[in-house]
Amino acid sequence: MKVAVIGTGYVGITTAASLGEMGHQIMGVDIDEEKIKKLQSGILPIYEPGVEPLIQDLMRQGRIQFTTDLREAVCFADIIFIAVGTPSLPNGQADLAYVESAAAGIGKCMDCYKVIVNKSTVPIGTAERVKKIITSEVNKRDQFIKFDVVSNPEFLQEGKALQDARWPDRIILGCASENAKNLMNKLYQGVQAPKYFTSPKNAEMIKYASNAFLATKISFMNEMARLCDTLEVDVTEVAQGMGMDKRIGPYFLQAGIGYGGSCFPKDVAALYSMGQQAHLEMPILREAQKVNQTQCDWFVEKMKGIVNLEGKNIALLGLSFKPETDDIREAPSIKLIDLFLRNGAKISAYDPKAMKPIQNIFPQITMAEDCYQVFDGADIVVLCTEWKQFQKLDWMRAKRMMRGNYLFDGRNALSAKELTAIGFHYWGVAKKT
Ligand SMILES: NC(=O)c1ccc[n+]([C@@H]2O[C@H](COP(=O)([O-])OP(=O)(O)OC[C@H]3O[C@@H](n4cnc5c(N)ncnc54)[C@H](O)[C@@H]3O)[C@@H](O)[C@H]2O)c1
Incomplete structure (x- = not known):
């Protein structure tokens, strides 16, 4: 399958590399020109064990390419991943500016049916928001193009990202249509992991609840440590x-x-x-x-x-x-x-x-x-x-x-x-x- 990955940071580049390894054709796209220049010469702009040699290997086989041209990537792909950052706003809310800008960009140049997959960690209801933004941009062009938005949160851990992408504990897929479900099943058919199909909103919450639970586990033990230290x-x-x-x-x-x-x-x-x-x-x-x-x-x-x-x-x-x-x-x-x-x-x-x-x-x-x-x-x-x-x-x-x-x-x-x-x-x- 042809896959575009928008955002080539820790998650995007690992997703691109592991999907390429599964045999898909990949195009990675980023607004950061320096990052793309480095990737085009086979250099990973970040340190993540095993990813750079895999990217180089896929480049030699002509299975992965990188661009700053979003239109090129959108027109190339059947499935488009959004893997951009969602940093904190000063009030703690997730900043969706990058996700919304990627969605608008997709809507501006989408030419036929696509599945848009959100990998970024986003607040509950964002898949619906992405859908609205794309629809609005498509409508501005007096077009009617069908598409689906899937929520597929990422659980990789930096430092072992490739291992986590190859052998995840589970793949969470929030799909609202049968067509999207079938395509996602096909995309991940090479991965030996249980696939859990649910609604996009549930998938978005699974990601937040998982991370919050793990963080709470750590804080719980740190609180225990303070008491243990006092009680020897x-x-x-x-x-x-x-x-x-x-x-x-x-x-x-x-x-x-x-x-x-x-x-x-x-x-x-x-x-x-x-x-x-x-x-x-x-x-x-x-x-x-x-x-x-x-x-x-x-x-x-x-x-x-x-x-x-x-x-x-x-x-x-x-x-x-x-x-x-x-x-x-x-x-x-x-x-x-x-x-x-x-x-x-x-x-x-x-x-x-x-x-x-x-x-x-x-x-x-x-x-x-x-x-x-x-x-x-x-x-x-x-x-x-x-x-x-x-x-x-x-x-x-x-x-x-x-x-x-x-x-x-x-x-x-x-x-x-x-x-x-x-x-x-x-x-x-x-x-x-
Ligand atoms: N890093 C992790 O361990 C991890 C694990 C699971 C989930 N996540 C989530 O995945 C998302 C991405 O995280 P990350 O650590 O890879 O972020 P990152 O900051 O490393 O990478 C984001 C990339 O997106 C690019 N970008 C921003 N807007 C763009 C646009 N409109 N078009 C193209 N490219 C654009 C940036 O230039 C950057 O290269 C976040 O929502 C994060 O919470 C991260």
């Missing part, structure tokens, strides 16, 4: 014991410095604001956000109870919001750096992929050349993002380079036993030393 209980063992219960499951139970990224914070805020618009209290969502927004403050207060930060050199490990991505949107590292600087500390940081965008926000901090230079003269180490390479460091070597010996593990990802044996003063988030 090891929250990592509590999580392990809880996770053995099939009704709870072992995932998203890790306490730490809170969630970040381009999805959880904005999606919980958007869902909360949908509640407000409907004159509904959403106390669980409100408190889940509050715990997350204060988790770094709690962490730094704990640090300050152990060591004075004033004038200290802090080695900060990891800056991206999670491992295996260069994405720093809403990354806890931003909050931590801000708090450390306010407390008079000096920072040297290292991240395998995300140093440049953080340096743009904080030009006053030092970016280390490698994962050992970051320890040079440090009094305190703080693990912020649990990249695998930090778990495999030669910690003896790291310690020799340091002035002090404090280590604060914001992700409970390091071995307390091993580090304490080397001579570190180790503290994890409510973790036994």
